[in-house]
Amino acid sequence: MPSEPPKPTDAELEILCVLWSRGPSTVRAVHEVIAERKPTQYTTVLKQLQVMADKGIAQRDDAQRSHVYQAARSREWTQRQLAGDLLQRAFEGSAGSLVLGALSAKKTSKRELAEVRRMLDDYEKGLFR
Amino acid sequence: MPSEPPKPTDAELEILCVLWSRGPSTVRAVHEVIAERKPTQYTTVLKQLQVMADKGIAQRDDAQRSHVYQAARSREWTQRQLAGDLLQRAFEGSAGSLVLGALSAKKTSKRELAEVRRMLDDYEKGLFR
DNA sequence: ATCGTACTACGAGGATCGTCGTAATTGCAA
DNA sequence: TTGCAATTACGACGATCCTCGTAGTACGAT
Known part of the structure; x- marks a missing residue:
């Protein structure tokens, strides 16, 4: 059984x-996106990707000359893991507190509050299967 | 103006x-709690506390023979900071996604869902001041 | 075939983290 | 006062993280 990849x-x-927003990408493509946010060498991104592949966080397809990387787990899966981790470590498992913390962290608009409620409803429906 | 303490x-x-649950505590008291979860040397906790005081994460009262430490910022303040940080880094700022992630991370009961809704209502009321 | 360009491999180095051992200090009791 | 027990101070070590430089490799154009 393959063990879970560690927390990124x-x-x-x-x-x-x-990787999530672009889908499978070459190192160059990833580097271009990263570099426009903060000055970063190409090889830094390359090394990072190699390490991530080692850890099982990313998967590499080296069929082509330029290797293509993709995330090993979905955005949703990873988000759930990270949220759960924080929940456990900082919120004593109280989902309500985490929700409250998230909402007050950014100043959530009424519009977004409604969106959150809708998500809540959907999630609850999902429980009855 | 004192700068914000770094993320713990x-x-x-x-x-x-x-520190949050016990209030101001001596190193010994903190160590006792930590040590019953995982084997840890007394000096490890001591050093950690000293570093935290340096960083401004904790405050030290050395009036007594045994120094007394307390958290520099409230649980709520820190929770908000951590939730906001994760929101930014992993959820593209979408509070709804974070809420969803948190709920599905632990399997949230119907009872807790209701609690979350109540918190949501309270929070929304707080917005109109 | 050779040369230049784009790519990968790999190790090094500085920073932080978490842990602990040891030395120095303090207060108290005999 | 002297010695013991508890406490603090501090440095060091190994692990991980992040960054980058350099060397090696493969492909295509001439």
Whole structure:
């Protein structure tokens, strides 16, 4: 049985976000996105991706000359893991507190509050299967 | 103006939880709580606390023979900071996604869902001031 | 075939983290 | 006062993280 990949670090998470939004990508493509946010060498991104592949956080397809990387787990799966981790470590398992914390962290608009309620409803429906 | 204390690390957060729930505590008291979860030397906790005081994460009262430490920021303040950080880094700022992630991370009961809704209502009321 | 370009491999180095051992200090009791 | 027990101070070590430089490799154009 393959063991779960470890929790991504900050830099890894930033790269994962690129992979999730772009889909399978070459190192060059990832680097272009990262580099426009902060000055970063090409090889830094390359090394990061290699490490991520080692850890099982990313998967590499080296059929082509330029290797293609993709996230090993879906955005949703990873988000759930990270949220659960924080929930456990900082919120004593109280989902309500985490929700409250998230809402007050950014100043949530009425519009977004409604969106949250809708998600809540959907989630509850999902429980009855 | 004093700058914001940095985000607590994992080990620091564990100690902060003890300080929050116990209030101002000696190193010995903190160590006793930590040690019953995982084997840890007394000086490890001591050093951690000293570093936390340096960083501004904890405050030290050295009036007594045994120094007394307390969290520099409230549990709520820190929770908000951590939730906001994760929101930014992993959820593209979508509070709804974070809520969803948190709920599905632990399997949230119907009872707790109701609690979350109540918190949501309270929070929304707070917006109109 | 060779040369240049784009790519990968890999190790090094500085920073932080978490842990602990040891030395120095303090207060108290005999 | 002297010695013991508890406490603090501090440095060091290994692990991980993040970054980058350099070397090696493969492909295509000439």
